[in-house]
Amino acid sequence: MLCGALAFTACDIYPVEPVVQPSKDADLDGQKVDVTGLGTDAKKIFVLNEGGMGANNATLDFLRMSDGTYVTGAFKKMNPDVGAGLGDVGNDIAVRGNEVWIVVNNSGIVEVLSAKDETEIAVITIPTPRNIAFDDNYAYVSSWAGAYAEYNSDYSIKDYSNPKGRVYRINLKTKTLDSKTVEVGYQPEGLALRNGKLYVANSGGIASSLPPSYAYDNSVSIINTASLSLEKTLEVQVNLKNVWFDGSSDLYVSSLGDYYSTHSGIYRIDAQETVTHIGDYVSVAAMFDGTLYCIGNAQEFDFYTTERTWKGWKCKGGAVSEWPVSIGSGTPYGLTVLSSDACLIGDAGDYFNPGTVSLYRQGSKRWSVNAGVCPGHFALW
């Protein structure tokens, strides 16, 4: 969906870049896999491995499509000066022109890299950033740390029950933070743009375990990007996670449910901002060519088994259909769809040790490579 802006942005940012030059990361080697006939014209597929909280082991992998090489730990290899590595808990990744934008949650940074060779272009500090979306001028980043509660003179909290989140924006040219921010709901997560409006999914993931309410948020905050102000709050479902724009008219929002009576599911916000329930069971989902692909587990409330039965389904224009994909007993954690018959699935394993990335074609696994800890996010360049 960024193809239109790609050429423009690229020459805008790199006005003096030579046209032909081997990429500095061409020497990076990795696991060789078969990438023929995947039906995508991407040069690289980036994989963000979240890492574990406090372990400072978020890593960036990429699959080089020219020779089918899966390179792990590319950030550290291409930025040896950044001794601390990519940081702690990589939460989102997106490609914008020839730049890769990575949101590193617990490190409190947004890292901007060259998509060509993964070298660092800029680092922007934002407290507890979660997800990122772009329009022509700005990158919008949701953040859990927004408005604070009131404090007593001894710094004890008078009232902490209102930790509403905020959306920050970064100027794409200067890579600097806009002084203006906007308050949204509790613990905002995914966000997407549609016709000059920014839709932010609020989870309330922390609020749900804090007194006095112990309640999830259930709203999408709609922000007018021209004035950067909250225009409207739309009730959808508890514990919202991601937002996708299908490129023509519909937005889809995923909910994680409340883990005991409300199932995870997908909700559509149509052009008139009417909310409809589309389907249940969503652990991972990805948008491709106007279709939202989902993988979920129908036994998601059976917490005491390691057996899982995963089911794929998809949705276009509000219509649900089967999407056969056989996951087996894995733990899908990230998904990107490359074409109507090919997708990559990140498997988190035990969430503690390094996971895998696998290619599925016609719903069955073709190959797997070793990735980092919790391979959860993909971006195509």
Next chain:
Amino acid sequence: MRNAAAIAFLLLAVSAPLQAQGADTLAAAHILAARELPVIRASEEVKLSEAVAVPQAVADVLRRFTGVQVKDYGGVGGLKTVNVRSLGSEHIGIFIDGIQVDNAQNMQVDLGRFSTDGLGTVSLYNGQKARRLQSAKEYISGASVHLESERPVLPDGFSFLARLRGGYFGTVNPSFQWDQAAGALAFRTSAEFLASNGQYRFPYFDEGMLLRENSDIMSARIETQLFATVRGGELRLRLYGYGSERGFPGPVIRKGTGLPFSAERQADQDLSAQGSWQQDWNGHYATALRFKYANNYTHYNTHPEKNPAALPYDLHYRQQSVYGSFVHSFVPSWSHLALDLATDLQWNALESDAGLSVTPQRLCFIGALAARLVWEKFRAAAHIGYLGAWDWFTRTQSGAWDKENAFRDAWMPSLSLFYAPLPWLELDAFVKRSFRLPSFNDLYYRTIGNSDLSPESALQTGIDLHLKAASGPWTGELRLSPYYNRVDQKIVAIPTASQFRWTMLNIGKVDIGGLEARAEGSYARGDWTLLATLRYTFQRAVDHSDAGSATWGNQIPYIPLHSGSVDFSLLWRKWSFSWNTVLTGGRWSRTANTDDYYIAPWSTTDVSLARTIRFRTPKGRSRAPELSLALNLNNIFNQYYQIVQGYPMPGFHLMASAQFRF
């Protein structure tokens, strides 16, 4: 507290070989020695009251023992837990005067909080402790650490001790102790205060040095003990209060400009009262009664106003426990045999505003029937233990998942044998099964509650070969201990089908094979005494949870294959010098044993110099006032290292202390 107090001390001077008999008989020398002989000697034992310079924290005494890994998050206030023979710290019982320090919430006992002040001995049992009149809980711990206080010896009827320690990290640590005899009674009252900013420099990845911040601590401890002897019976009472306020510096990770690593603070208030009464009624029948009440309050706050990146948590926890134990011991006319029946009852409760505010409670019954045989060169002990635990909870708000009240129980047998064929050779062997209950965190807090959780099981086997020799000024001792353990039904957190929720399942299996070796020697001539101890531990702790997983057969996290320590002391008149090096080999922070998760080997060396000045004995007094001065140079080679990944340890640091006793 190891930084503040990693004082090299005269470990060997006071350990088992030289004091073997004294240590064996410990507190109850008046009861028949044959009945008191332990079947298996403590794996390690230090008699602190006779040491010249003793570390302030119990963790620093333990960390050089064979088979022990102290997990240290660094800094004066950093958490320190102990793992023995790779069983996991939940299987290690910490006992003060025979009564367990428990933590039903997470089963982790912070050893950094225990001061060696006022303690008599610190001992470690890798295998089975089997002594007369011990509580049922002492039978069922996988491995155990025992902190024993000693009745003060007061030839003048009283004694005062004042001490001031201080040094790096802005550490100030005054303490005092007052002992008073009154007829058949003796009182000991002690108080201690500790303040430290906990700041030290550490290498921030490859990007230069940073200062560890938000690592300050202030703590105070006050306790009083009563010792009484009545008709051959021994009575003890201990009241204990501890309060602290500290910062958690957090893991060292990449941080955006201007964002702190952490602003988390924790305040604790621990109060406890415990007591025991041991009585030998007629030489054939003896009883022991023990009780404890503990009330532990914790306030944890992430202070988002100081760290905007923090998730806003402001949580309060209060744990309470009530414990009672009644032990009978019978010795028939044929006095080579002793039978013990121990019955313990314990209630735990946890109140908090965390998670979904469940208020779990637990009532445990622990019983043990034990027999000991002492027949010339042969000794044997066997017991069967039973643990039954009823858990229930009340929910302070509705919703969430259903949890059921649950009952769990387990039988735990053990057999130990000892044979001393020659005066210089001892052999012993043991086999034991023990269980640890799921903690309240496992059941109710961190995760989706799972009332189906079973206790986690540990099977332990071990052999000890003990050689001793003495000739003229020389003494020598060698201990070799191969062992095999299996931890089964290990409680492991796993993500549920809803990946953002975790649950606990009994799916882990670990096989552990190891070898411990300890060699000690001493040489004494004239005013000179030379002591040396070498320790080596090999541990292969293998994950056998899931044969299909990529990590099957790998070493479990944080267990080094090789570790060891070197202690060396030289005593001359009133001077003493000691040298201690601790070595830990490479290990991994994940079960994936790859380069990315490899933690480099480390070693630290501490040295200390101490001098005792004895003043003239005042008229009418039998003991001379004494001033002891000690200088401790820790990590003298300024090694930067991490025990837990992300938690740097301090480089070189210095501590000094002065102690006056009269």
